[in-house]
Amino acid sequence: WLDHSRTMWQLKQQVFSDFQTATFVSPTRWLADEARKSFLSAHPILVIPNGIEPGTFYPGKSTLRSDMQIPEERVVLAAAQDIMCDRKGGKLVLKLAETMPKTRFILVGAKGNLPVPPNVTCLAGRQSAEEMANLYRGADVFLITSREDNFPTVCLEAAACGTPIAGFACGGIPETAGAPVAEFVPYGDLYALKKAVNALFVRDNKMQNGALFAHSAETMYAAYKKVYET
Numbered sequence: 001w002l003d004h005s006r007t008m009w010q011l012k013q014q015v016f017s018d019f020q021t022a023t024f025v026s027p028t029r030w031l032a033d034e035a036r037k038s039f040l041s042a043h044p045i046l047v048i049p050n051g052i053e054p055g056t057f058y059p060g061k062s063t064l065r066s067d068m069q070i071p072e073e074r075v076v077l078a079a080a081q082d083i084m085c086d087r088k089g090g091k092l093v094l095k096l097a098e099t100m101p102k103t104r105f106i107l108v109g110a111k112g113n114l115p116v117p118p119n120v121t122c123l124a125g126r127q128s129a130e131e132m133a134n135l136y137r138g139a140d141v142f143l144i145t146s147r148e149d150n151f152p153t154v155c156l157e158a159a160a161c162g163t164p165i166a167g168f169a170c171g172g173i174p175e176t177a178g179a180p181v182a183e184f185v186p187y188g189d190l191y192a193l194k195k196a197v198n199a200l201f202v203r204d205n206k207m208q209n210g211a212l213f214a215h216s217a218e219t220m221y222a223a224y225k226k227v228y229e230t
Contacts, residue, residue, distance in 0.1 A: 017039070023227060025045075025227065026045060027049050051219055051220030052216070054216060057156075057160035059137065059206035062138030064138025073102065073103075079109055079135070079154050080108075083109035084114065088147075094116055094117065100197075101119055107122045107123065109123075136157060140164075141200045143167060144166075146173065147170055149173050156176055159213050162207060163206065166183050167185075168186070168189075168193070169186060169187070181203055
């Protein structure tokens with residue numbers, strides 16, 4: 001009565017089998033590999049990472065510390081829609097914050113009044129692109145604790161601003177950025193995550209970090225154009 005997955009699967013198989021010249025594009029190798037396990041394997045499956053425009057997200061000065069009057073030496077930022085849900089892992093951010101009392105943690109996307117450690121600041125998820133860019137630039141590390149994700153844009157935005165990324169190696173998350181500006185550890189391993197965050201604190205040259213960013217919109221456009229021309 002409620003589970004229509006079998007019917008939907010059969011309908012999708014019927015519809016997609018009618019396309020004789022279709023090419024499917026995935027933003028990550030992880031999702032492409034999953035697609036190749038399905039009936040889509042009869043078609044070409046390519047990987048073209050998503051890209052972002054450079055106009056808003058780039059290395060630069062931030063007013064984060066002065067705006068929030070942050071006394072701590074280091075700032076870790078985590079952002080997601082409804083970040084406190086199990087899939088996004090906000091509770092793990094709070095646990096990590098408890099072990100790093102001298103670091104300020106900022107959570108964007110936390111709803112309501114949450115009981116949080118004294119070194120945690122919660123912000124609503126309704127931040128503009130400019131406001132998020134200011135947060136990225138002011139943070140020493142961007143933290144992503146999702147249990148499952150494909151190619152999160154927040155990681156691209158942080159990387160474009162030159163902010164190192166630490167998180168769990170789930171789904172396509174590790175494909176958003178690589179060493180030396182990112183470290184991803186097994187899901188749920190807070191000890192390894194803390195170690196990764198501390199290691200990335202030394203990557204504080206935002207201009208050098210931003211120069212390593214590879215997922216521009218222009219690169220994405222060129223890749224799609226090539227597919228269409230082919």
